[in-house]
Amino acid sequence: MTIGIIGGGAAGMAAALAASENENVQVILLERQARVGKKLSATGNGRCNLTNLHANEGGYHGEEASFARFALEKYNVDDTLSWFRSLGLFTVAEESGRVYPYSDQSNSVVDVLRFALERENIHLETGFEVEKVKKNGDIFQIEGTGGAYECDKLIIACGGLAGTKLGGSMSGYKLLRSFGHKCTKLRPTLVQLKSSWPGAASLKGVRANCHAQILHNGEVFAQSRGELQFTEYGLSGPVIFEISRDVCAERGQWLCRMDLLPEIEENTLKAELLRRKSTNLPVSELLTGILHNRLGRVLTKSVGISDYVPVAQLEDYEIDAVCKAVKGFEVALTEPMGMDSAQVTAGGIVTKEFDPETMESKLVPGLYACGEVLDIDGDCGGYNLQWAWSSGRLAGAHAGGNL
Numbered sequence: 121m122t123i124g125i126i127g128g129g130a131a132g133m134a135a136a137l138a139a140s141e142n143e144n145v146q147v148i149l150l151e152r153q154a155r156v157g158k159k160l161s162a163t164g165n166g167r168c169n170l171t172n173l174h175a176n177e178g179g180y181h182g183e184e185a186s187f188a189r190f191a192l193e194k195y196n197v198d199d200t201l202s203w204f205r206s207l208g209l210f211t212v213a214e215e216s217g218r219v220y221p222y223s224d225q226s227n228s229v230v231d232v233l234r235f236a237l238e239r240e241n242i243h244l245e246t247g248f249e250v251e252k253v254k255k256n257g258d259i260f261q262i263e264g265t266g267g268a269y270e271c272d273k274l275i276i277a278c279g280g281l282a283g284t285k286l287g288g289s290m291s292g293y294k295l296l297r298s299f300g301h302k303c304t305k306l307r308p309t310l311v312q313l314k315s316s317w318p319g320a321a322s323l324k325g326v327r328a329n330c331h332a333q334i335l336h337n338g339e340v341f342a343q344s345r346g347e348l349q350f351t352e353y354g355l356s357g358p359v360i361f362e363i364s365r366d367v368c369a370e371r372g373q374w375l376c377r378m379d380l381l382p383e384i385e386e387n388t389l390k391a392e393l394l395r396r397k398s399t400n401l402p403v404s405e406l407l408t409g410i411l412h413n414r415l416g417r418v419l420t421k422s423v424g425i426s427d428y429v430p431v432a433q434l435e436d437y438e439i440d441a442v443c444k445a446v447k448g449f450e451v452a453l454t455e456p457m458g459m460d461s462a463q464v465t466a467g468g469i470v471t472k473e474f475d476p477e478t479m480e481s482k483l484v485p486g487l488y489a490c491g492e493v494l495d496i497d498g499d500c501g502g503y504n505l506q507w508a509w510s511s512g513r514l515a516g517a518h519a520g521g522n523l
């Protein structure tokens with residue numbers, strides 16, 4: 121039996137390895153880029169956050185998020201870590217539950233997968249972009265830039281649209297639609313947010329530990345705590361990625377409220393600032409030693425205090441206003457950055473049309489899909505790669521008759 125797999129990313133490589141466990145199966149893995157795992161190499165800021173000790177169904181989204189349950193339980197985090205260990209990868213978990221390769225290099229993950237693919241019954245062809253697929257009787261026919269192939273079963277693991285520079289494309293959606301599958305609306309997620317606040321540019325590169333809340337028409341829409349980074353267009357950093365899903369998707373007023381000193385009570389901050397009234401400091405130094413200097417200056421200015429006033433001359437209500445700005449600074453949000461900047465695609469091929477226990481299409485027997493191309497996306501912190509490993513291995517194992 122021959123199994124064709126389109127896409128040599130995280131899910132496609134996992135599927136190829138699972139299918140090839142059956143020695144009677146011949147796997148053809150087709151990747152359009154010059155090498156496999158290009159996006160994987162760029163994950164986790166070059167460190168590859170390959171899973172999360174807390175990953176379970178609750179961390180996943182989509183029109184039918186429960187679709188992910190079976191795969192995530194069958195190939196759970198422990199199983200994934202043992203699988204990687206069997207491939208030769210040592211890993212380490214951070215306190216947050218995020219798991220990285222011990223080497224701290226994403227290429228280690230790509231390399232152990234690449235080496236494992238060197239099996240007699242796996243034929244890997246890179247630089248082969250699949251353009252057309254169809255089923256003729258019981259046989260799937262694949263056509264692309266490198267020629268044509270035929271196979272008995274076909275797994276589409278082309279990933280999503282996010283991260284276009286790293287290989288994200290519409291390709292998988294198009295191939296699956298050609299078999300009659302439907303696709304939901306696609307949106308960027310785990311993405312930076314643009315702001316109309318003019319002060320953002322002056323803070324470019326400044327990082328802050330904060331508790332961030334997204335407000336939609338005054339109601340809390342999402343919130344999280346972690347590192348925030350200001351950019352020339354708005355807000356970035358892990359905490360923003362975590363709360364970016366569907367921000368600005370609906371009309372209305374969207375704001376980000378930031379507590380820039382989450383560990384310190386407002387009263388403690390106020391007492392410290394009042395104490396500073398007995399010094400010779402200018403207002404530009406009011407928050408020195410508390411926040412990043414540039415951020416401190418922008419915050420004092422934001423409440424209308426001139427840089428040149430001595431702290432000693434501040435009224436108590438002005439100190440109050442500065443405390444409020446530090447503990448709840450608000451900026452207006454306009455839209456998320458585009459798919460090219462996003463880490464993940466929210467939305468995808470409708471999961472109702474697939475069997476969650478096998479990843480096989482309910483419309484076309486022998487056709488499978490796995491990974492980001494499906495309408496499942498996970499939280500920030502290793503959840504999306506866990507979905508790629510779990511769904512890829514499930515599809516490969518079932519197609520290869522190894523379940």
Ligand SMILES: Cc1cc2nc3c(=O)[nH]c(=O)nc-3n(C[C@H](O)[C@H](O)[C@H](O)COP(=O)(O)OP(=O)(O)OC[C@H]3O[C@@H](n4cnc5c(N)ncnc54)[C@H](O)[C@@H]3O)c2cc1C
Pocket residue numbers: 126127128129130131132150151152153156157158159160162163164165168169170171248249250251277278279280282283286287288289291292462463464490491492493501502503504505506508
């Ligand atoms: C910058 C960045 C950082 C990220 N960091 C993390 C992280 O640390 N942890 C985490 O969990 N997730 C992270 N993600 C998300 C994660 O990388 C993806 O969710 C995951 O790679 C999806 O796996 P996949 O196999 O479905 O798709 P991909 O990994 O995108 O693989 C799909 C492959 O299919 C190929 N392909 C597409 N169409 C065709 C075609 N027609 N013919 C042949 N080949 C084709 C592509 O070239 C690609 O190699 C990050 C994403 C980005 C962009």
